[in-house]
Amino acid sequence: MTESEKNTQALPEELNDSYEFQNEWRMEIHEWIESLQAVKDSYSEREVKELLRELQNFALSHGISLSEATLNTPYRNSIPLSEQPSYPGDIEMESKIENIIRWNAMAMVLQAYDLGEGLGGHIATYASTATMTEVALNHFIKSRSEDYQGDMFNIQAHSSPGVYSRAFLEGRLSIEEIGNFRRELQKEGGLPSYPHPRRRPELWPSPTASMGLNGVSSIYYARFSKYLENRGLLTKKGGKIWAFLGDGEMDEPETIGTINIASREKLDNLIFVVNCNLQRLDGPVRGNGKIIQELEAVFRGSGWDVIKVIWGSEWDPLFAIDDNDVMQRRMDEVLDGEYQMYSTSSGEDQRAHWVKDNPELESIMKNISDDELKEIKRGGFDHKKLYAAFDRATKSSGKPTVILVKTLKGYGLGEGSEGRNIAHQKKTMSDEERIEIAKRLGIPLSKEESIAAKFYVPDQDSDEMKYMHKMRQDLGGYQPIRHDECKTLKAPELDQFSDFTDGIDRSISTTLALVRMMSKMLRNKDIGPYLVPIVPDEARTFGMDGLFSQSGIYSPSGQNYEPVDAGTISPYKEAKDGQILQEGICEAGALASFMAAGTAYSHSQLPMIPIYIFYSIFGMQRIGDMVWACGDAMTKGFLIGATAGRTTLNGEGVQHQDGQSHVLASVVPNMMTYDPAFAYELAVIMQDGIKRMYQDLEDVFYYITVYNENYTHPAMPDNSHEGILNGMYCFKNASDSLLKEYKGKPMHLLGSGSLMQQVIEAQEILEKEGIPTFIWSVTSYNLLHRDFRSSKETKQKSYVETILEGHQGHFLSVSDWITLLPDSISRLFPGGLTTLGTDGYGLSETREALRDHFGIGAHAIVKKAKELLSQ
Numbered sequence: 016m017t018e019s020e021k022n023t024q025a026l027p028e029e030l031n032d033s034y035e036f037q038n039e040w041r042m043e044i045h046e047w048i049e050s051l052q053a054v055k056d057s058y059s060e061r062e063v064k065e066l067l068r069e070l071q072n073f074a075l076s077h078g079i080s081l082s083e084a085t086l087n088t089p090y091r092n093s094i095p096l097s098e099q100p101s102y103p104g105d106i107e108m109e110s111k112i113e114n115i116i117r118w119n120a121m122a123m124v125l126q127a128y129d130l131g132e133g134l135g136g137h138i139a140t141y142a143s144t145a146t147m148t149e150v151a152l153n154h155f156i157k158s159r160s161e162d163y164q165g166d167m168f169n170i171q172a173h174s175s176p177g178v179y180s181r182a183f184l185e186g187r188l189s190i191e192e193i194g195n196f197r198r199e200l201q202k203e204g205g206l207p208s209y210p211h212p213r214r215r216p217e218l219w220p221s222p223t224a225s226m227g228l229n230g231v232s233s234i235y236y237a238r239f240s241k242y243l244e245n246r247g248l249l250t251k252k253g254g255k256i257w258a259f260l261g262d263g264e265m266d267e268p269e270t271i272g273t274i275n276i277a278s279r280e281k282l283d284n285l286i287f288v289v290n291c292n293l294q295r296l297d298g299p300v301r302g303n304g305k306i307i308q309e310l311e312a313v314f315r316g317s318g319w320d321v322i323k324v325i326w327g328s329e330w331d332p333l334f335a336i337d338d339n340d341v342m343q344r345r346m347d348e349v350l351d352g353e354y355q356m357y358s359t360s361s362g363e364d365q366r367a368h369w370v371k372d373n374p375e376l377e378s379i380m381k382n383i384s385d386d387e388l389k390e391i392k393r394g395g396f397d398h399k400k401l402y403a404a405f406d407r408a409t410k411s412s413g414k415p416t417v418i419l420v421k422t423l424k425g426y427g428l429g430e431g432s433e434g435r436n437i438a439h440q441k442k443t444m445s446d447e448e449r450i451e452i453a454k455r456l457g458i459p460l461s462k463e464e465s466i467a468a469k470f471y472v473p474d475q476d477s478d479e480m481k482y483m484h485k486m487r488q489d490l491g492g493y494q495p496i497r498h499d500e501c502k503t504l505k506a507p508e509l510d511q512f513s514d515f516t517d518g519i520d521r522s523i524s525t526t527l528a529l530v531r532m533m534s535k536m537l538r539n540k541d542i543g544p545y546l547v548p549i550v551p552d553e554a555r556t557f558g559m560d561g562l563f564s565q566s567g568i569y570s571p572s573g574q575n576y577e578p579v580d581a582g583t584i585s586p587y588k589e590a591k592d593g594q595i596l597q598e599g600i601c602e603a604g605a606l607a608s609f610m611a612a613g614t615a616y617s618h619s620q621l622p623m624i625p626i627y628i629f630y631s632i633f634g635m636q637r638i639g640d641m642v643w644a645c646g647d648a649m650t651k652g653f654l655i656g657a658t659a660g661r662t663t664l665n666g667e668g669v670q671h672q673d674g675q676s677h678v679l680a681s682v683v684p685n686m687m688t689y690d691p692a693f694a695y696e697l698a699v700i701m702q703d704g705i706k707r708m709y710q711d712l713e714d715v716f717y718y719i720t721v722y723n724e725n726y727t728h729p730a731m732p733d734n735s736h737e738g739i740l741n742g743m744y745c746f747k748n749a750s751d752s753l754l755k756e757y758k759g760k761p762m763h764l765l766g767s768g769s770l771m772q773q774v775i776e777a778q779e780i781l782e783k784e785g786i787p788t789f790i791w792s793v794t795s796y797n798l799l800h801r802d803f804r805s806s807k808e809t810k811q812k813s814y815v816e817t818i819l820e821g822h823q824g825h826f827l828s829v830s831d832w833i834t835l836l837p838d839s840i841s842r843l844f845p846g847g848l849t850t851l852g853t854d855g856y857g858l859s860e861t862r863e864a865l866r867d868h869f870g871i872g873a874h875a876i877v878k879k880a881k882e883l884l885s886q
């Protein structure tokens with residue numbers, strides 16, 4: 016070992032830990048800080064930064080990794096006491112109100128439990144988040160007014176009982192409704208478990224019950240709000256997006272994976288509040304580490320402002336005498352698993368574990384008794400600390416903010432629950448616990464009433480009620496809230512789509528037809544400004560790159576470079592008021608943009624029309640849960656599954672060739688799914704979609720597949736409009752002369768999408784061989800199936816049965832989808848429906864070989880038809 020290696024060797028562990036060494040070491044640090052202070056006093060900020068950068072470079076080049084040192088601050092509140100603003104509210108009054116809300120929230124869950132129906136419900140999450148929710152609602156979260164768009168308040172789904180309980184106190188929900196928590200079918204009304212806009216459209220702005228979706232959707236609401244501002248569409252000042260999230264929930268990749276976009280786009284209208292109660296459902300979030308420190312590093316590394324709220328005010332006097340950072344060091348070293356253990360231990364046991372054998376820490380801790388130590392609060396239950404954090408977050412400029420708040424799961428619910436691993440699942444309490452909690456919360460109910468978990472409301476003219484209403488009035492009204500007023504749009508008439516309905520002689524794909532339609536709609540005065548084309552790095556695949564220069568790609572900082580293709584006809588044009596959302600390779604983000612744009616009618620009073628175009632296999636399959644959430648949120652717009660079809664997209668193989676997305680889409684109840692074969696069908700569907708969603712304000716959204724196979728497109732046949740929209744129409748009759756001569760039953764081929772070309776070819780072969788053959792274009796098996804289901808309820812004939820009246824013969828369907836799709840309506844056909852499709856995995860081959868392989872090419876169709884005829 017060289018001399019210099021010896022010098023840089025770490026000191027032995029025992030020596031590092033010793034009291035003497037630590038003292039000496041603190042002095043060394045002190046001297047360094049004093050030197051830095053001197054530099055700071057004499058030089059500019061730029062120079063101080065330069066010095067630090069040099070030090071960092073030195074350390075890195077000597078093999079010392081600095082990520083923790085530079086991304087983490089000590090385990091204490093980010094806002095020191097000296098910078099803490101004074102509290103503008105009446106804490107005693109706010110605590111009284113909070114206690115009533117806490118009680119009624121708990122009573123809702125207990126009453127549901129007492130019914131014995133296993134309805135479930137959560138108590139512990141709200142118990143941990145109640146104080147921060149109240150501070151935010153009493154002082155920060157603003158509602159819509161004349162010149163302010165209003166904040167969006169997205170809660171942690173499992174804290175819903177608390178939000179309902181407040182809405183009840185505010186008079187927004189009836190006692191019957193909160194008495195029927197999780198019983199939505201009751202006569203007097205009931206409440207859904209979690210925030211579901213579909214179930215409570217006046218209350219919940221966004222669905223958050225699927226962990227992880229709140230984070231990503233809130234980021235994209237905030238981004239979309241900036242987009243609307245930058246495009247000059249938002250006339251009022253936009254609001255802030257407040258997302259309350261769980262610490263366990265932060266493990267979801269949708270959340271963590273999308274936080275970069277928030278800092279890149281400088282979303283200072285976004286505030287994350289993470290409820291760090293150190294627990295998730297099963298147990299500790301990071302027993303062996305510290306979730307707050309971990310999240311701090313992740314968010315700071317991603318360019319967010321990070322505000323930590325860890326300790327309550329009771330610790331301030333102790334910090335004041337912690338001159339040598341002895342207490343701070345202990346705070347830094349104790350693990351979350353141990354902090355959780357403290358919450359269930361006596362003051363005496365806590366002290367013993369906490370001070371270990373550190374005489375200086377022991378002496379600091381002598382300033383409080385064991386009882387005080389037990390009662391000492393975490394930052395998440397301290398109004399002043401929370402106020403300071405929220406206040407700073409609302410003043411952020413140019414950056415999103417995350418507030419990491421340390422709380423305790425099940426706080427105030429007694430020893431059986433607080434901090435226990437079982438807290439999340441706790442749904443009931445013993446009689447004694449109920450009486451004890453009512454007493455502790457100051458709820459004036461009798462013992463019997465407490466045991467029965469009766470709701471409690473103070474007099475309307477009590478000070479508490481007056482205070483609560485006044486605070487919300489000052490902030491513009493109650494929250495959370497969802498709005499629904501928005502102007503309607505006038506859909507363009509179908510004749511404006513004549514380029515497509517008159518037929519196209521050139522060989523083009525339905526994808527290209529769609530892109531041309533979009534280009535045309537973008538130029539339409541009435542709807543053009545509201546269109547939001549969304550694409551995740553596939554514009555060139557779909558031939559959409561021409562739109563770049565026409566509409567521009569949205570970029571809040573404009574374009575600060577000359578694009579490499581500046582001289583071409585469609586350069587990569589980024590612009591502050593660009594209309595296209597280029598998402599990069601992030602399907603979750605792109606769908607979150609779709610949700611933000613498709614619900615803009617609610618949060619921004621703007622009838623935005625998102626058209627999100629993607630590889631069809633990376634839609635329903637990749638982000639199905641978010642599509643479901645879009646349905647819950649009553650999102651409008653068009654999802655376009657491009658490069659559709661297991662055999663039409665050739666060469667790309669197993670993970671690209673989609674033969675199932677229509678089946679996956681079929682499960683979304685208000686999704687209109689279409690699989691058009693021709694440009695005119697697509698035009699009819701798009702025109703009708705805009706009319707239904709934005710002119711007639713119907714609660715539907717669309718999934719349409721388009722293909723990349725080129726062929727010519729006939730003119731729209733007479734009388735096909737209704738059939739295109741309903742899902743099926745006769746595209747071509749069998750030849751009359753053949754029908755007259757033919758002895759047997761005719762053939763009926765059902766085609767859709769790109770496979771219609773094979774059907775047309777098969778029909779020609781069959782008719783040449785003397786077999787009269789009809790062609791039916793099926794634009795939507797799903798809609799036909801849906802119509803069939805509802806016809807059974809109304810006991811009327813289904814649409815398919817109506818149009819098949821008088822028709823006999825053999826029915827054979829062909830599509831690029833798995834056979835389950837057409838099979839869903841096979842019983843509607845006289846003699847049943849034979850189905851050819853693409854069951855199984857895709858593989859890399861030519862289109863022709865793939866169609867042979869799956870048995871759906873023209874010759875396979877002819878073969879199958881003959882088999883049927885010979886039966």
Ligand SMILES: Cc1ncc(C[n+]2csc(CCOP(=O)(O)OP(=O)(O)O)c2C)c(N)n1
Pocket residue numbers: 139140143171173224225226227260261262263264265290292294295296300424439
């Ligand atoms: C995608 C998804 N996975 C699992 C669940 C079930 N679940 C509901 S709450 C919860 C634990 C939440 O922990 P945390 O985020 O820490 O919230 P806390 O209740 O502790 O505040 C789980 C696993 C869910 N709702 N969504």
Ligand SMILES: [Mg+2]
Pocket residue numbers: 261262263290291292293294295300
């Ligand atoms: Mg948690």
